[in-house]
Amino acid sequence: MTIGIGLLGLGTVGAGVAEILLTPEGRHPLVADLALKRVAVRDLNRPRPVDLPAEILCSDPEAVVNDPAVDIVVEVMGGLEPARSLILAAIAAGKPVVTANKAVIARYGEEIAEAAAKQGVYVLIEAAVGGGIPIIEPLKQSLGGNRIQRVSGIINGTTNYILSRMADEGAAYDAVLADAQRLGYAEADPAADVEGGDAADKIAILTGLAFGGSIDRAAIPTQGINSLDSCDVTYAAQLGYVVKLVAKAQYQGIDPAGSVELDVRVSPTLLPKDHPLAGVHGVNNAILVEGDPVGRVMFYGPGAGAGPTASAVVADILNIAGIRAATGASGQLDPLLAANRWRSCQLVDPGETLQRYYVRLQTGDQAGVIGRIGSCFGDQGVSIRSIVQFETSGDPADAEIVVITHEVLERNFRQALASIKALPDVNAVCACLPTL
Ligand code: NAP
Ligand code: HSE
Numbered sequence: 001m002t003i004g005i006g007l008l009g010l011g012t013v014g015a016g017v018a019e020i021l022l023t024p025e026g027r028h029p030l031v032a033d034l035a036l037k038r039v040a041v042r043d044l045n046r047p048r049p050v051d052l053p054a055e056i057l058c059s060d061p062e063a064v065v066n067d068p069a070v071d072i073v074v075e076v077m078g079g080l081e082p083a084r085s086l087i088l089a090a091i092a093a094g095k096p097v098v099t100a101n102k103a104v105i106a107r108y109g110e111e112i113a114e115a116a117a118k119q120g121v122y123v124l125i126e127a128a129v130g131g132g133i134p135i136i137e138p139l140k141q142s143l144g145g146n147r148i149q150r151v152s153g154i155i156n157g158t159t160n161y162i163l164s165r166m167a168d169e170g171a172a173y174d175a176v177l178a179d180a181q182r183l184g185y186a187e188a189d190p191a192a193d194v195e196g197g198d199a200a201d202k203i204a205i206l207t208g209l210a211f212g213g214s215i216d217r218a219a220i221p222t223q224g225i226n227s228l229d230s231c232d233v234t235y236a237a238q239l240g241y242v243v244k245l246v247a248k249a250q251y252q253g254i255d256p257a258g259s260v261e262l263d264v265r266v267s268p269t270l271l272p273k274d275h276p277l278a279g280v281h282g283v284n285n286a287i288l289v290e291g292d293p294v295g296r297v298m299f300y301g302p303g304a305g306a307g308p309t310a311s312a313v314v315a316d317i318l319n320i321a322g323i324r325a326a327t328g329a330s331g332q333l334d335p336l337l338a339a340n341r342w343r344s345c346q347l348v349d350p351g352e353t354l355q356r357y358y359v360r361l362q363t364g365d366q367a368g369v370i371g372r373i374g375s376c377f378g379d380q381g382v383s384i385r386s387i388v389q390f391e392t393s394g395d396p397a398d399a400e401i402v403v404i405t406h407e408v409l410e411r412n413f414r415q416a417l418a419s420i421k422a423l424p425d426v427n428a429v430c431a432c433l434p435t436l
Contacts, residue, residue, distance in 0.1 A: 003321050004037040006070030008061045008086055009077030010048055012184035013100050013127070014039070016310030017074060018050045030321045031314070037069040040077070065090045072320055074313060075099040076127075078188055084108050091115045091123065098316040100127035100309055103192070106201035106217045109208060110342070122323075124316035129202040130285045131157060132308025133301040134315070139209040139289070146291030148210040152248035152436075153287035154280050155202040157304030158185045158193035159225045159245045164281045167233060167242070185283055185304040196224035196245065196266040203247035203264055206287070210249060211260050213345035221350055223267040232268075232360055232431045235390060235402050241270040241358075241435065242278045252348045259344040263353040270358045270404075270435035277436075351411035356385070356435040358404050359417070364425040365389075365399035372423055373401065380416040382408045397427075404435060 005021060007014050024031040039052060040061035058064065065073055065086055073090035075097060077083055084104050090097045099105065105112070105128050116123045126136045154160050158180045165171040180186045192198040200222045208214045225245050233243045246269035252261040271278040276298055280286040285303025290296050302308035363369050370387060377384055383406040390400045405413065420426055
């Protein structure tokens with residue numbers, strides 16, 4: 001039984017998917033049943049890395065969705081619109097959808113899930129988080145019996161690739177970003193990668209799966225690597241840490257109305273060198289899931305690029321194809337899956353969360369300055385793990401002091417920092433990064 005595939009997009013991911021569908025030998029037997037029927041692109045004249053019959057290419061994505069020969073719609077075009085409307089149109093036409101579009105799912109996931117449940121079709125999103133790493137299905141199914149306490153990870157391949165090459169080779173930021181674009185890791189607008197928005201989209205999706213309810217994507221505190229100063233990476237290394245862009249979602253409790261309270265954020269973060277995420281280099285991603293009773297489970301692998309992402313997209317297509325093959329049906333949802341089982345989830349006030357911090361201060365190199373800084377922290381009950389003055393230029397107006405705190409209430413920490421900023425011998429708070 002042939003299953004018709006319609007591709008929306010033939011860029012990095014789309015071409016990777018087409019390559020797998022066109023070369024079924026040695027893969028799962030069901031791949032041979034998948035036939036690429038129609039492909040939409042923006043520019044029909046652009047050279048493509050895969051050879052496709054000219055008649056299946058078009059520049060009208062709606063024609064792909066509506067083509068009767070297309071049984072499964074694969075959305076790999078990116079952006080919010082028309083991607084969202086095309087996904088909804090496919091659902092309305094009763095066609096299962098596979099998408100890698102985390103930007104759409106993080107913002108419109110609930111609308112799409114509701115439409116899919118009503119229509120009884122699958123929308124599968126394995127490629128939206130972690131590239132080639134299977135993380136969506138494990139969170140949805142394999143870890144379903146757990147109470148999840150925390151999901152944290154390195155979930156943007158571009159920034160991990162940039163940070164790794166800058167740390168290992170001293171490579172220049174702009175040159176490494178250009179390499180990440182050439183290798184197909186970066187988003188069409190790489191600001192989404194370096195400003196942390198892509199990781200925020202992904203942690204929003206993981207949060208929904210891990211804790212059973214969607215959160216307000218726009219409210220996730222997000223800081224990218226574009227705000228990171230290389231001297232903080234150097235100082236962190238001297239103190240036994242590495243700096244990575246970390247996204248985390250931490251269970252905080254249940255509020256009186258029964259809503260799950262969560263601390264969700266994205267930020268360059270100091271990791272002790274022996275932390276499981278510290279050894280994740282290059283384009284690799286890793287997601288650490290902590291739950292009861294499973295303990296700690298880590299998922300690791302290539303987080304971006306044509307091959308790994310296409311691997312995840314094709315896995316979803318095969319999942320749907322397998323259900324069709326087993327049931328002889330149209331790949332429609334079983335009624336149990338279609339039931340709405342979402343919970344209410346909300347972000348907590350970040351000031352009420354417990355964090356460890358790294359702070360770099362520019363101060364005068366004067367007697368007593370470390371004591372005065374220590375007193376500001378002490379007055380707010382902020383316990384210091386280490387405080388170090390780094391080599392200075394010898395200019396008495398110029399010293400750099402780095403403080404690492406124990407786990408403290410963020411509200412107290414911010415108040416202490418405000419008092420420190422007001423000290424006459426403190427010129428600037430140059431960096432303030434969470435530490436795991
Ligand atoms: P890409 O290389 O920019 O490819 C986008 C494709 O969509 C292109 O073929 C483009 O046509 C086509 N397209 C865009 N808008 C269109 C429109 N309005 N009508 C018709 N065709 C249109 O992007 P990508 O890297 O493959 O990423 C695709 C999606 O996968 C995004 O949602 C991205 O976030 C996600 N993703 C990417 C990766 C990765 O490693 N790259 C990993 C995981 C998820 P032209 O070629 O003619 O311009
Ligand atoms: N731009 C994304 C990244 C692609 O670098 O992780 C994978 O989602």
